[in-house]
Amino acid sequence: MSLAQSASERSNINLRPGVTDISQQVFGLHMMMFWICVAIAVIVFGVMFYAMIKHRKSAGAKPANFHENVKVEIAWTVVPFLILIAMAVPAASTLLDMEDVSKPDLTVLVTGSQWKWHYKYMDNDVEFFSTLATQPEQIRNKFTKSENYLLEVDRPLVIPTGKKVRFLITSDDVIHSWWVPDFAVKKDANPGFINEAWTNVNEPGVYRGQCAELCGKDHGFMPVVVIAMEPEEYEAWIVEQEAIAQRAREEEQRLLAMNMSMEELMTTGKQVYDSVCAACHMPNGEGLAGVFPAIKGSAIATGDDLNPHIDIIVYGKAGTAMQSFAKQLTMSEIAAVITYQRNAWGNNTGDMVQAKDINAVMNGE
Secondary structure (H helix, E strand, C coil), rough: CHHHHHHHHCCCCCCCCCCCHHHHHHHHHHHHHHHHHHHHHHHHHHHHHHHHHHHHHHHHHCCCHHHHHHHHHHHHHHHHHHHHHHHHHHHHHHHHHHHHCCCCCCCEEEECCEEEEEEEEEECCCEECCECCCCCCHCCCCCCCCCCCCCCECCEEEECCCCEEEEEEECCCCCEEEEHHHHHHEEECCCCCCCCEEEEEECEEEEEECCCCCCCCHHHEEEEEEEEEEHHHHHHHHHHHHHHHHHHHHHHHHHHHHCCHHHHHHHHHHHHHHHHHHHCCCCCCCCCCCCCCCCCHHHHHCCCCCCHHHHCCCCCCCCCCCCCCCCCCCCHHHHHHHHHHHCCCCCCCCCCCHHHHHHHCCCCC
């Protein structure tokens, strides 16, 4: 934690050294380039100012009359070439090291979507979404902004220290960019493509980043938080997460066999709506004109046929910001939020959707 904080403090006026061998290699390369540029600037501007002062007209200097100087022309061609070679060799070496994703100890699939990250551990039965945890009141300037304002999430990515972690990075919708400065990792997440990156963190800590691609109106609300743990702690965390996932699956199967009451559906539905729907469709269900359609009084939320309403939440709508929630919400949560949308804000259809109805649609029944 202290290492992460000190690295952040050192980055106020310069590139941060980071906490991996690659990030420190990048920092060293950056400083080498910086000092080469400083030396060039001192020499070039020094000669310029010396010539302007020493050979000024007011000092009686007479301009020389010549056209070519072979030695000078050779010098100003060869010297920059040698400087570029001196810069290119270490730069190429660093780039090759950054792209070497071979022999990873574990692999994480990172998927960007508006405006959250999905992490799937390819070697374990663990996957989850990571979304912004900053209070809306802070964003609206009603509460004092926290130290990690807009850089805090509900579920951070967890990785072990001293292990090579490969990231497979892609997107569900538009172009995002997964960026953690302390790892010297910044890789675009392109829909339909998989880019690769890797890291090997030397010290435990909490490391923060964010989406570095302008991905929509809430681009600034898409942070990245990574917790690096000692291998023993990480293994214990993995076991705990797998157990939680198993219990969630068992609970979902239990809910498939029972019906929730209208009160239970509305209570759960409102909680789900406020957390995942209200940002776009507004807490009052009226949406944003020309951007996000209203749910209040809409044909899809008040029509007799439930299937279109279920389909758009389960599968999303291509070409729009409406994404699929099949992996983000449980079937009971989807059933509850649909029930809430069909009975809130005066819609009052009286329809009740159960988890088994969602299961039937997802299984093509």
